[in-house]
Amino acid sequence: MEQPSEVNVLEEAKRLISIESITGNEGEVMGYLEKRFKALGCRVKRYEAAPGRPNIYAEAGGTPGETPALLFHGHLDTVPAYGMADPFTPKVIDGNLYGRGSVDQKSGVAAVIAAFEEILKGDLPDRSFAFVGVIDEESEHRGSMALKDMGIKADFGVITEPSDLKIGVGCKGTAPILLEVKGLAAHGCRPWLGKNAVIAGMFVADKIMKMELPSIEMEGLGEIKASINLGKIEGGEAYNIVPDLCSLWFDRRLIPGETQNDIICDIYELIGNLPGTEEFTFNCRVARPDWNWPPIEARGLHPAMTRLEAPEVSVMKSVHRDILGRKAELFYTDGYHEMDFLVNDLGINAVQYGPGKGALCHTDEEHIEIGQLTECARVYQGLIREFCYIK
Numbered sequence: 001m002e003q004p005s006e007v008n009v010l011e012e013a014k015r016l017i018s019i020e021s022i023t024g025n026e027g028e029v030m031g032y033l034e035k036r037f038k039a040l041g042c043r044v045k046r047y048e049a050a051p052g053r054p055n056i057y058a059e060a061g062g063t064p065g066e067t068p069a070l071l072f073h074g075h076l077d078t079v080p081a082y083g084m085a086d087p088f089t090p091k092v093i094d095g096n097l098y099g100r101g102s103v104d105q106k107s108g109v110a111a112v113i114a115a116f117e118e119i120l121k122g123d124l125p126d127r128s129f130a131f132v133g134v135i136d137e138e139s140e141h142r143g144s145m146a147l148k149d150m151g152i153k154a155d156f157g158v159i160t161e162p163s164d165l166k167i168g169v170g171c172k173g174t175a176p177i178l179l180e181v182k183g184l185a186a187h188g189c190r191p192w193l194g195k196n197a198v199i200a201g202m203f204v205a206d207k208i209m210k211m212e213l214p215s216i217e218m219e220g221l222g223e224i225k226a227s228i229n230l231g232k233i234e235g236g237e238a239y240n241i242v243p244d245l246c247s248l249w250f251d252r253r254l255i256p257g258e259t260q261n262d263i264i265c266d267i268y269e270l271i272g273n274l275p276g277t278e279e280f281t282f283n284c285r286v287a288r289p290d291w292n293w294p295p296i297e298a299r300g301l302h303p304a305m306t307r308l309e310a311p312e313v314s315v316m317k318s319v320h321r322d323i324l325g326r327k328a329e330l331f332y333t334d335g336y337h338e339m340d341f342l343v344n345d346l347g348i349n350a351v352q353y354g355p356g357k358g359a360l361c362h363t364d365e366e367h368i369e370i371g372q373l374t375e376c377a378r379v380y381q382g383l384i385r386e387f388c389y390i391k
């Protein structure tokens with residue numbers, strides 16, 4: 001069996017980058033994927049996760065209807081261009097491929113396609129392998145919210161988000177928290193008649209930011225800490241009016257064992273014990289400026305973890321070492337990704353493994369090292385061999 005060639009993987013990544021698919025506009029790239037996987041000989045299903053925005057599922061090998069031994073998961077939406085010059089014209093400069101989505105995360109998907117292509121040229125494996133491409137990862141997660149309804153199953157999953165070819169065994173959850181403070185408006189010349197919601201909001205925010213945050217020590221991974229960031233404040237109409245409203249948006253990252261409801265309860269409890277706060281009304285809930293879909297607010301984005309001792313993690317490590325000739329590093333990311341849905345909704349053990357550096361995601365310099373892109377396709381091919389052929 002041949003390995004995916006650099007030329008093929010690179011062409012695949014370029015094609016995906018050249019189809020603009022900013023969140024909300026995934027229709028065309030999904031249409032392309034549907035055709036591409038069909039042409040490779042996969043059994044392909046399309047599922048409307050939102051109007052005109054399908055998820056695409058492609059499967060091959062094994063017996064139709066059985067649980068696939070291995071499932072790759074990737075999102076096809078990207079963030080907007082922001083300040084990136086010519087973001088949808090892929091360019092190769094000094095061994096790197098530039099373009100929006102090159103890291104986050106069309107290269108991971110390109111590596112899957114290239115690996116499937118090589119496998120499908122030879123004898124098909126005894127067990128099936130699959131890919132699910134989802135929409136809306138950068139916003140309300142409507143694609144992965146639909147995985148249950150799609151009936152997605154697998155023995156093991158690989159999230160193809162960039163991990164710099166390290167093995168990610170977990171992600172933190174993220175709880176977007178909106179705290180609204182209501183006071184009383186008055187003319188700025190008689191502030192004693194009003195209740196200043198901005199001052200109350202600043203007072204409470206300071207205490208919230210100083211709350212003790214939990215951490216856990218994980219063997220082989222080090223300390224994993226919860227975190228909080230105050231990202232946005234709104235309040236006040238004019239300099240000479242006492243503001244009656246203040247809105248504060250917090251980004252609270254959760255470690256295993258924490259839930260978004262715990263966080264909200266903790267914040268209410270803290271405020272309840274602060275002197276002077278009884279003069280104001282506080283409303284705290286899960287909300288994000290770009291979220292407008294109650295199901296995701298209700299579900300939240302949970303932490304996820306696959307045990308280091310899981311046998312599949314050992315297989316990942318040995319395939320990586322055998323194919324790339326170096327040891328794989330394990331890590332637990334500070335970020336969030338949709339491993340949450342595989343682990344927590346579908347009960348599928350999963351890891352994050354993909355090409356590219358996470359720090360380049362969403363930046364104007366987004367680019368992928370072509371060598372790493374090719375390495376990733378080869379490891380994916382090796383994983384299919386290891387998980388799906390019965391020896």
Ligand SMILES: [Zn+2]
Pocket residue numbers: 075104105137161
């Ligand atoms: Zn991503």
